[in-house]
Every structure is written in C-alpha cells, then in structure tokens.
Amino acid sequence: MSELKIEKVWKEYGDQIVLEDVSLTVDSRAFVALVGPSGCGKSTFLRMLLGQEQPTRGTILLDGAALPAEPGADRGVVFQRYSVFPHLTALGNVLLGKELAASRYKARLFGSARRNAIEEARGLLAEVGLAGAENKYPAQLSGGMQQRLALAQALIMRPKVLLLDEPFGALDPGIRAEIHTLMKRLWHETQMTVVMVTHDMREAFTLATRVVAFERRRDRPEEKERYGATITKDISIWPPRIAGAASIFGPDRDGPVSSLGHRRDDLAPSGDI
Numbered sequence: 001m002s003e004l005k006i007e008k009v010w011k012e013y014g015d016q017i018v019l020e021d022v023s024l025t026v027d028s029r030a031f032v033a034l035v036g037p038s039g040c041g042k043s044t045f046l047r048m049l050l051g052q053e054q055p056t057r058g059t060i061l062l063d064g065a066a067l068p069a070e071p072g073a074d075r076g077v078v079f080q081r082y083s084v085f086p087h088l089t090a091l092g093n094v095l096l097g098k099e100l101a102a103s104r105y106k107a108r109l110f111g112s113a114r115r116n117a118i119e120e121a122r123g124l125l126a127e128v129g130l131a132g133a134e135n136k137y138p139a140q141l142s143g144g145m146q147q148r149l150a151l152a153q154a155l156i157m158r159p160k161v162l163l164l165d166e167p168f169g170a171l172d173p174g175i176r177a178e179i180h181t182l183m184k185r186l187w188h189e190t191q192m193t194v195v196m197v198t199h200d201m202r203e204a205f206t207l208a209t210r211v212v213a214f215e216r217r218r219d220r221p222e223e224k225e226r227y228g229a230t231i232t233k234d235i236s237i238w239p240p241r242i243a244g245a246a247s248i249f250g251p252d253r254d255g256p257v258s259s260l261g262h263r264r265d266d267l268a269p270s271g272d273i
C-alpha cells in the first residue's frame, strides 16, 4: 500500500500564496504527472510530499498516517540534476542510502550486511542498465546514465513513493525515450506510487496513469501574490494503465508482458483510474 491523501493544503511564503486549497488522493501504485505553468508551485508541492517543506495549512497522509516532517526512506526522490553525489562512485552512490540507514554518522556497513548491500546495489545498477559502470564517478557518466544512477539510488531503499522533479528534462530526446521505457518497467515491477513533475505534456501522457494540472484560477498580475495555484484539471489516461498489468493496446505499448498485450480482461478494476 502507498496511498497519498492530500487534504485542503495551502502553502504560503510570507505574503505570497503559492498553493491554495489543494486536495488530491493518489491511489496506491498510481503514476501521477503534475503539469502547469512555470512558477505555479509544482516543485513546492513535490517538496511537501517529500517532507522538505511543510504545508501552511492542511494535511498530507501516507497510508492514512500523517507524513513525517522530514524526508524518510519511504519516499525516494530524483531531481533534474544533482541527485547523485559527485565524490562517490556509481556503486557508492547506490550504497549510500543503506549505509546511512545502518549508521547515520559513520555511514558504513560491515561484514555480511555490506556484502549483501553491495550485491543488491550491483543488481540494481544492472537493472537500470549500468552494469560495468560501478566504479565510475558521476562526472564520467553521460546525463542519461546519471539519471539512471539517481533512479537506482532512490530505488535501493524500496520507497513506497517515488517523487520525480523533471528528472528527464535535461536529456536528449533519444535518451529520454530510452529512460521512459526504463521508468515504465520499474513502475510496473515495483510496488511504488510515482508522482512526477514535468513540463513535457508528451512525457506526462506517455508515462502517467493520471495527469493533474495546477494553475492559478485568477491570474491578474497585481494579484499574483494573493491567489495561489490549485488543481484545475485531473485527467485519467484512457485506456487505463495499471501497474503490473499489460496494456489493452498492442504490441506491448505499456504492459510488462507482451504475450498479454491484447486482452481486455487483463484489466482489473482499480480505484479512480
């Protein structure tokens, strides 16, 4: 389970109202894309889901419990840049979360725990297409490889919720298409719920189960600070994409298993998508 419930959330910075009265329920294992004009508060909203920012008013629940007031292992995050640490190798970057979880100050694992973590990290690097790059530093990797690394780094903690802030925005179109395929596979194969901010509508409609648009309802320049953005559109993708289930579109456009790609009865009914 990894359901997010956002209830009547407001966010203000001083006199500026950034978000007003935002309510949204994100089903477990959904993939929600957040879109909207620049500066409307999408990243702020994502940072609140991460626990880096607190709502001024309202509540955010993860599986019915109030979200802790700081980032935690149940929420992974990938930003457009700078998600990985430049002074650590690819393997070191993926291991770091485990090491910090084991010992917050020394950030080291020992003995069999370390061996197991290394094996898991190598497996994940292979999963994201980085086998052989374990000992490279981020500066030695292309932009696409760094974002794959950032995904592996987030995934090793098996987050309930993966938060993506324009993670593929800086990549060339070809590389971006490749990483979209990877992202879809990871979403199908893991249990996580994904919330992704993107400027790219095509990306939103390619990956998400649901596209949610933020906008200011009143946008007169003199009122910019007084009215925040809220959800103005909420579009469920049709035909529905369901984590772990093949698409009714063939061949294998969305689904994880091509041989199941054409059957309508593969689609289990699910929540509000």
Ligand SMILES: Nc1ncnc2c1ncn2[C@@H]1O[C@H](COP(=O)(O)OP(=O)(O)OP(=O)(O)O)[C@@H](O)[C@H]1O
Pocket (backbone or CB within 6 Å): 013, 018, 036, 037, 038, 039, 040, 041, 042, 043, 044, 045
């Ligand atoms: N820590 C902060 N302190 C003060 N104001 C902030 C802070 N963080 C964000 N803001 C303001 O909140 C508004 C929304 O910013 P945010 O980055 O969330 O928008 P966005 O929709 O993600 O924009 P973009 O699409 O351009 O990345 C902006 O006016 C920004 O200046």
